[in-house]
Amino acid sequence: MMTTRFTLDAREIRQQFPFFQPHPEMRNLIYLDNAATTQKPYAVIEAVSNFWAYHNANVHRGGHGVGAKASELYEAARGRVARFINARETAEIVFTRGTTESINLVASSWGETFVQPGDELIVTEMEHHANLLPWMRLAEKRGARLVVWHITDSGTLELDQLRKLLSERTRLVAVSHISNVLGVINPVAEICRMAHEAGALCLVDAAQSIAHMPVDVQAIDCDFLAFSGHKAYGPTGIGVLYAKRALLEEMPPYHVGGGMVQTVRWDRLRWAEPPAKFEAGTPPIGEAVGLHAALDFIDSIGREAIAAYEHELTEYALARLQEVPGLRLYGPREGRTGIFAFTLEDIHPHDIATVLDSRDIAVRAGLHCAHPLSERLGGPTARASLAIYNDTDHIDALIDALHYTRKVFGYAG
Amino acid sequence: MLDELYQEIILDHYRHPRGRGELEPPKITQEGFNPSCGDEVIIDLRVEDGRISDIRFHGRGCSISQASASMLVEAVKGKTLEEAHQLIEQTLALVKGEVEADYAVHGDLVALAGVRNFPVRVKCATLAWHTLEEALKQASAEAVQET
Numbered sequence: 001m002m003t004t005r006f007t008l009d010a011r012e013i014r015q016q017f018p019f020f021q022p023h024p025e026m027r028n029l030i031y032l033d034n035a036a037t038t039q040k041p042y043a044v045i046e047a048v049s050n051f052w053a054y055h056n057a058n059v060h061r062g063g064h065g066v067g068a069k070a071s072e073l074y075e076a077a078r079g080r081v082a083r084f085i086n087a088r089e090t091a092e093i094v095f096t097r098g099t100t101e102s103i104n105l106v107a108s109s110w111g112e113t114f115v116q117p118g119d120e121l122i123v124t125e126m127e128h129h130a131n132l133l134p135w136m137r138l139a140e141k142r143g144a145r146l147v148v149w150h151i152t153d154s155g156t157l158e159l160d161q162l163r164k165l166l167s168e169r170t171r172l173v174a175v176s177h178i179s180n181v182l183g184v185i186n187p188v189a190e191i192c193r194m195a196h197e198a199g200a201l202c203l204v205d206a207a208q209s210i211a212h213m214p215v216d217v218q219a220i221d222c223d224f225l226a227f228s229g230h231k232a233y234g235p236t237g238i239g240v241l242y243a244k245r246a247l248l249e250e251m252p253p254y255h256v257g258g259g260m261v262q263t264v265r266w267d268r269l270r271w272a273e274p275p276a277k278f279e280a281g282t283p284p285i286g287e288a289v290g291l292h293a294a295l296d297f298i299d300s301i302g303r304e305a306i307a308a309y310e311h312e313l314t315e316y317a318l319a320r321l322q323e324v325p326g327l328r329l330y331g332p333r334e335g336r337t338g339i340f341a342f343t344l345e346d347i348h349p350h351d352i353a354t355v356l357d358s359r360d361i362a363v364r365a366g367l368h369c370a371h372p373l374s375e376r377l378g379g380p381t382a383r384a385s386l387a388i389y390n391d392t393d394h395i396d397a398l399i400d401a402l403h404y405t406r407k408v409f410g411y412a413g
Numbered sequence: 414m415l416d417e418l419y420q421e422i423i424l425d426h427y428r429h430p431r432g433r434g435e436l437e438p439p440k441i442t443q444e445g446f447n448p449s450c451g452d453e454v455i456i457d458l459r460v461e462d463g464r465i466s467d468i469r470f471h472g473r474g475c476s477i478s479q480a481s482a483s484m485l486v487e488a489v490k491g492k493t494l495e496e497a498h499q500l501i502e503q504t505l506a507l508v509k510g511e512v513e514a515d516y517a518v519h520g521d522l523v524a525l526a527g528v529r530n531f532p533v534r535v536k537c538a539t540l541a542w543h544t545l546e547e548a549l550k551q552a553s554a555e556a557v558q559e560t
Contacts, residue, residue, distance in 0.1 A: 348475035350450055351419075354531055358415040366450035379473070380451045408419055409476075 008309040010391035013301070016041045017389060030361045030394045035180050035208060035339050035385035037230045040294075044234055047293035051286045058282055060259060074285050077292035078275070081240055084295045085225065086216040091245060094275040095283050098239035099207040100130040102226035103174075105241055105254045105278060106203060107134035110224075111172075113252055117143035120169040122200075124149045124157055124186075125376060126179040129369045131205040131226075135174055144171070151376070155182040155331040159190060166198035173202045177209035181368045181383065182331035183314075183339035185209070189220045196221070201247075207231055211298060211387070212337055213307040217242050229287060234294030238287035241278070248274035255280040306388050313386055314338040317395045324402045326411065330377055338386030341368070341377070344402060347409045349382040355408055356382075359401040361394075418527035418534070419476070427476040432486035434469045441551045445472075445544030447536060452478040454541045456485075460552045464493050475537050477528060482541035484522055494549055501542050501549075508538045 014020040019039040022028065031039060057067040059074045075090075082090045096102045111134075115121070121135045125148055139146040147165050152158055162173070173195040177188050192202040203224040206215050211232035217225050224247070229238040243251075253260055253271055257280035263270035271277045298306065314337060321329055326345035344352055349365035356363050365382045367374040374380060384398060436457040445454045452474030459467045468490050470482040485504075489497045504522055506512045510529035519526075528538045 350452070350475035350534070350537060351477070354418065354534055355415060357531070357533075367448075374451070408415070410424070 006309065006312055006392070008301070008305060010389050014389045016043065018042060018045065020389065027360050030397050032384040032386065032390065032394065032398060033362045033364050034387035035231070035383065036364055037236070038211065038233050038387050039389070040235070041233055041297050043297050044290050044293045048235055048286050048290040051289040056286070059285055070285055073289050074283065077288040080292045080295050084299070085242060086218050087242055088218065089245060091274050092242055092248065094241040094243065094248070094278045095288055096239040096241050097237055097284065098228040098230070099205060099226045102239050102241035103131055103203065103205065104134050106224050106243070107138045109251045109254045110247065111138040112142065115142045115144050115171050118169060119144040119171045120147050120167060121145070122147045122149055122162070122165055122170060122173045124175050125151045126182055126373050127174065127176055127370065128180050128205065128207070129371070130207070131174050131176060132372070156184055156335070157186055159187065159194065162191065162194055166194060166200065168199065170195070170198050170200040172200055174205070175202070176205040177215070178212070178337055178339070179331070180208050180339065181341045181370050181373055181381065183336040184331050185335050185337060188222065192221045208339065212310055214303045223247060229291040229294060232294055233297055235287040235290035238284045238291045245274070248278070253277050253280065257281045301388060309388065310338050310386055313390060313392070313395070316392055317386070320395055320399045324399060325413070326406065327402065330381060339383065340385070341381040341383045343381055344405060345409065345411055347405060349380045351409070352382040352405055355405040356398070356401050359397070359404065361398055361401050418531060420524055420527065422521055422524035423476060423480045423527070426480035426483040430479060430483040432469050432483065432490070433471055435471055436467055436469050441548050441555070443544050443548035443551060445540050445547070447540055450475070452537060452540055454478060454482045454544050456541070456544050456548050458548055458552070460494065460556070464491060465489055465497060470541065477534055477537040478540050481525060481538045484525070485541045485545060488520065488522060489545065494552060497545065497549060501546055504542055505539060508535055
């Protein structure tokens with residue numbers, strides 16, 4: 001075992017999460033399914049609970065003080081998001097239900113307006129369905145061509161490859177910041193720069209990066225960026241679409257209805273300004289308040305500190321996973337985060353997950369909503385994914401349980 | 414609890430599946446697929462004189478899904494359609510924990526009862542049986558056409 005000194009005490013952080021406290025109805029679970037969703041700290045649960053208990057009202061509507069307070073809290077959450085990702089202005093933050101809705105919004109609103117027959121959309125082979133199916137459907141609808149940027153055998157993207165794929169017909173490059181299967185961190189700033197040079201836009205799926213490393217939309221210079229609250233210690237049902245102001249100005253609404261218009265006459269419609277233009281209907285208000293608290297929680301530790309600690313833990317996990325005979329790990333050795341997709345001997349990933357579950361270790365198994373990538377890798381994989389509350393004890397328990405899994409399935413030593 | 418799931422019977426059927434393969438036509442083919450995990454079971458069968466005269470399966474997936482298919486093939490071969498329907502119902506009830514496992518009633522299939530402690534695995538154990546259900550619907554439809 002290594003004797004690294006770790007820069008953060010995960011036990012202290014677990015104290016901030018009810019999920020990790022002893023409870024008569026709960027198993028003492030080692031939670032390694034953070035790429036699917038993270039657990040919630042008390043601060044988030046209390047913020048949401050307080051909102052529903054004491055501040056609940058609809059936003060931008062009521063002729064009463066509690067409505068004004070709810071609006072204030074909702075808009076404060078938007079401001080918090082803008083600061084968190086360093087947007088130029090708050091109006092560039094559109095609240096959605098999650099990453100999936102954010103990307104569907106872009107494909108539907110921007111895509112169906114600006115993508116013409118014969119245009120090209122570049123997607124990477126490692127995309128989650130959320131950043132793949134909207135583009136496949138858009139290409140089909142608009143007669144555009146979907147161009148696949150294939151990964152290397154080690155699970156990375158090569159910029160030289162992108163250079164060959166970009167053309168004057170390219171309208172968009174859609175890429176994940178961190179792959180939900182391979183754990184690889186993609187050079188999104190470089191990708192955006194190349195897309196722009198070719199006259200295309202770039203959308204970054206930040207679902208797996210937002211809680212694990214600094215994400216600065218101005219430094220990346222992406223045109224669109226999407227993420228979900230629930231993978232960042234926040235509630236489900238709230239997500240963010242960041243888009244450059246100029247794009248939001250020229251994009252038509254996604255949904256239409258209450259709260260997103262200025263003028264409605266039988267002969268005339270005038271949409272509200274962004275971001276309201278894209279938020280028809282009552283938005284997820286309590287969830288936005290919860291997201292605000294989640295981002296406060298993340299910054300209370302510090303994203304640089306989180307990235308540094310998770311990097312140490314990733315290095316530790318990589319070394320220990322290599323000790324397990326017959327374990328095959330996907331994704332690169334370097335430039336990656338704590339998302340580990342693997343297979344073990346010829347044991348089916350579902351069986352691995354069940355044996356680990358019997359040892360109170362939660363991992364995911366299957367195709368990870370990335371079927372083309374899974375096919376490229378040769379089928380389903382098991383996946384362990386880290387967050388700020390995991391520590392080396394968890395990794396050690398995982399390794400022990402993997403040895404035990406081999407034993408259950410009759411593999412020696 | 415884990416021992417109940419991965420007992421010899423399951424691992425044996427997984428490693429040495431009975432009736433794995435495909436039938437030559439004429440045959441009824443039915444594909445079963447679980448999109449969340451990629452488990453796949455394809456059942457080929459032939460019905461003669463109201464009985465399942467031959468049946469094979471192929472596909473890929475976890476030990477539970479493939480062992481369950483192997484056990485199914487062994488259990489329903491030679492059965493009438495009516496008997497096969499009963500067996501499907503019995504087995505689904507067993508897997509979901511609606512009836513107690515009884516070797517006298519269920520035979521080797523008692524091994525599938527282990528999944529009741531692992532709710533996420535129930536769909537692995539039932540995949541082959543639901544696939545057979547669909548295959549029997551095809552068989553009944555063909556029988557109606559022929560009469």
